[in-house]
Amino acid sequence: MVESIPLETATELIDAAEDRAEEIDNPMVITVANSEGNLIAQHRMDGAWLASVNISRNKAYTAAALETSTHELAEASEPGNSLYGLQTTDEGRIVIFGGGYPLERDGEIVGTIGVSGGAVSQDRDVAEAGVDRWQELSE
């Protein structure tokens, strides 16, 4: 059994992220996945980039598969650093820039959110709106 996030909660997180994406006027693709990185729900906002369909899904996958926020992976993966080459491992699913975040309950990762569609700072901003909503719901 996978302890996961109910679909209803997943779509609430996506709604919160979509609201933020509308505020900053940048359509995004938003994915919520379970703790094994498999999809629970994914929405592509009208006008969001096609590439973001895979990128948001893979950000959610990466946050589960390496149990980290994806922006934490960038520096170590640069040429000359210890994980240089990380982004081409694991069948091309590892994303090493920001926008993927774990969702935790009692210190355990029970799901993840991945957002793609704008500058990385915008992706992170929108994903964090989903993470914030998760924390409100968890209180």
Next chain:
Amino acid sequence: MVESIPLETATELIDAAEDRAEEIDNPMVITVANSEGNLIAQHRMDGAWLASVNISRNKAYTAAALETSTHELAEASEPGNSLYGLQTTDEGRIVIFGGGYPLERDGEIVGTIGVSGGAVSQDRDVAEAGVDRWQELSE
């Protein structure tokens, strides 16, 4: 030109399909895609099979890529018939059993819906609830 369906409409179709899935007590994965077969929205209902994540997405893809309902492909793909072997073409994305349907406007395919999670008859039943909702919205 790629015709598409707004995300808001896509989630309405998914809601209608989910309602039907609950009525028949069979959790499903439901995907709505655009006329190029690319994802607009996908929901995995709580308890739906993992394999259905890919299969529902690929049913939606197939309905767009071959401009047909997927159950129309089964017979022609059988040994001895004209399209025998179809299901292994196109990078493994072609699904030849039921549950994928085009969504039309004025005789043009503008999107598709794909459902997976039960017996094929159930997948079709649930997908058709989404198609019915599309037709209501189009009137």
Next chain:
Amino acid sequence: MVESIPLETATELIDAAEDRAEEIDNPMVITVANSEGNLIAQHRMDGAWLASVNISRNKAYTAAALETSTHELAEASEPGNSLYGLQTTDEGRIVIFGGGYPLERDGEIVGTIGVSGGAVSQDRDVAEAGVDRWQELSE
């Protein structure tokens, strides 16, 4: 968090399956996976077929992804039947012949076992030795 099977238990199941494989004098590849079909442990017995590395892994994946024993999928997937074409969906990971089994606890699938290396009847025999061991450990 994935409620899964500890590695120690997984290797006990593999040991039981290996014992049976030795009894019938047929080297096998044996995989134990978690409830999302991801690997916990895999052993290739000396002399087992190379193809069985992927096949045993995919039998374990299939048992998780469709929540079934893989031999249950054969009939429905034959030409003319409802799931004809199933075996080429889901990125080629679906195996529709015997040797993959769910491992249950309190009615929930918490893992799977997949065996490949001989005739299907032998694969099933060896996998069932692993399932039997699971049931003994669960008592």
Next chain:
Amino acid sequence: MVESIPLETATELIDAAEDRAEEIDNPMVITVANSEGNLIAQHRMDGAWLASVNISRNKAYTAAALETSTHELAEASEPGNSLYGLQTTDEGRIVIFGGGYPLERDGEIVGTIGVSGGAVSQDRDVAEAGVDRWQELSE
């Protein structure tokens, strides 16, 4: 001729690596492969990252496929150096950071070990425990 390592030896190397992983309190995925890079045995320790399943397997593959320790590949693969781009060749299986090692007998590579799950320095530390065990067994 494909040289290989008996399954029994492979699991001994994995045991030695697991012992070291427990000492440094970092769960790892450990793979032993034959001289063609194909799996003999793989264990995912409880709590090890999902991504490490593929990465450890591919470190073992790379050590066989290029007949080298994977950490030897990093520098040459950096921009401006002779093998820049190496990591995206060979269907995404090449890993260019540390944790994959050849296992030699009489100067011939007869197998490999790949470890993933922590910082690269930890992966190497744990993999080297497996290599050390190999050398003890070979004496």
